[in-house]
């Protein structure tokens with residue numbers, strides 16, 4: 218069970234049960250859908266920017282505990298950050314969940330560190346990163362939907 | 367629950383210890399636990415007899431088929447055509463000419479759509495499928511209907527996962543050219559009344575294709591009794607290798623159909639002015655086929671016949687009833703698909719836990735199940751679930767393994783409590 222407890226940490230279970238910013242954002246500046254065709258995870262990320270600064274991120278949709286908790290933690294973590302800071306955070310998060318920890322500064326991660334267990338479950342990396350990929354696309358402001366395939 | 371009202375069928379005499387020993391992979395451990403393989407609807411494991419047969423082919427018989435006058439080519443051709451005879455007998459087809467080897471169910475269906483469909487489906491015509499089809503029995507028909515301006519119609523399904531025969535009968539007007547129906551649903555386990563449905567379609571003048579990907583693994587298939595015009599299945603779902611499948615077609619229909627791929631083997635003579643096509647079934651087997659796959663398929667069917675197809679079905683039916691009853695004891699678990707006539711495929715959802723998480727946690731216990739939409743997205747929408755977990759039982763599974771599944775699901779609940 219130990220690997221499982223590492224994967225399903227309290228923070229993740231909590232955000233899965235009570236996702237933060239889990240709502241539509243009427244009139245959002247950007248709205249992007251993210252799919253994981255393999256398992257049917259499907260989220261929509263809403264984004265409002267103030268110049269280059271992320272003012273608000275919300276999301277709707279459904280998926281597994283890892284993907285939902287990741288979207289929830291992401292939405293609260295990136296608020297107030299610049300586009301560049303958010304992208305950097307995604308890079309760090311990506312390194313964390315793929316097990317490339319040499320470059321990860323734990324201090325920078327805060328609650329995102331709860332996803333460290335994902336690196337032991339390669340099949341779940343896509344779940345953990347789906348919302349982030351979707352957010353990145355929204356920040357780039359070009360497309361309306363992406364998939365993880 | 368209608369499933370529980372099903373009575374136990376005739377007792378199976380399967381010698382399960384011997385059967386399990388026939389499948390070497392069942393001896394391996396996964397994540398430190400003995401493998402419990404419950405993903406048979408995705409693909410099945412292979413018995414030693416099939417593995418040995420393929421090794422023997424490469425060690426002693428390898429050659430191209432239908433091409434050489436030399437000894438090995440004769441041996442390989444004999445083995446390849448021998449497998450065709452085995453398939454013909456297995457399906458109770460009339461003639462080996464009716465057995466076309468393909469890459470699998472998907473290719474078999476596409477063959478019919480592209481060859482028969484192109485020629486026989488026109489603007490304003492109708493093709494009927496059902497709400498519980500696998501994507502491979504949806505998309506090829508969408509493609510041909512789009513191309514021809516024909517209409518795709520969908521037989522609705524009730525909350526138990528059974529097709530509405532009343533609605534089906536109403537749809538069967540004179541514009542219907544083809545009915546394409548799954549024998550057994552890979553997502554719900556529903557066994558469709560294909561004999562009756564074929565009879566109704568024929569009365570309306572329509573041709574019938576059965577997607578038998580899940581039919582052949584779970585019971586006796588007699589194409590003459592069903593009277594369908596086409597029947598498609600995949601080797602890998604019946605304990606044979608991947609990359610090989612079968613299209614059964616009634617001879618007169620196949621005869622009238624144009625080839626769909628051109629190349630070697632499917633011709634009698636080629637000149638730049640005119641090519642004469644080969645006779646059945648070679649007209650539809652362009653290029654060097656999957657020889658080892660075909661030979662392996664023959665061996666797999668021989669293996670199942672040795673156990674007795676009805677015997678296997680009885681064994682699996684017992685597993686279905688037992689596993690269904692055990693799963694229903696789990697609080698918060700709902701079985702999706704409770705048709706009165708069901709094969710050993712059980713789809714389920716667990717309250718508050720996404721199937722993907724169930725899959726990961728069971729995997730830690732060495733238990734392999736499928737989680738997701740099972741290539742049946744319209745069906746998932748119909749039942750208003752994004753995905754399900756699915757345990758599908760094969761001939762080597764046991765009641766003890768159903769118990770392990772239930773234990774594993776209790777662990778899932780524990781993690782998420």
Ligand SMILES: Cc1ncc(COP(=O)(O)O)c(C=O)c1O
Pocket residue numbers: 407408469470471472473500502503548550551552577579580600741
């Ligand atoms: C009912 C059904 N139809 C068609 C298919 C497609 O089979 P294959 O991928 O072997 O071509 C499958 C397999 O997933 C199936 O279960």
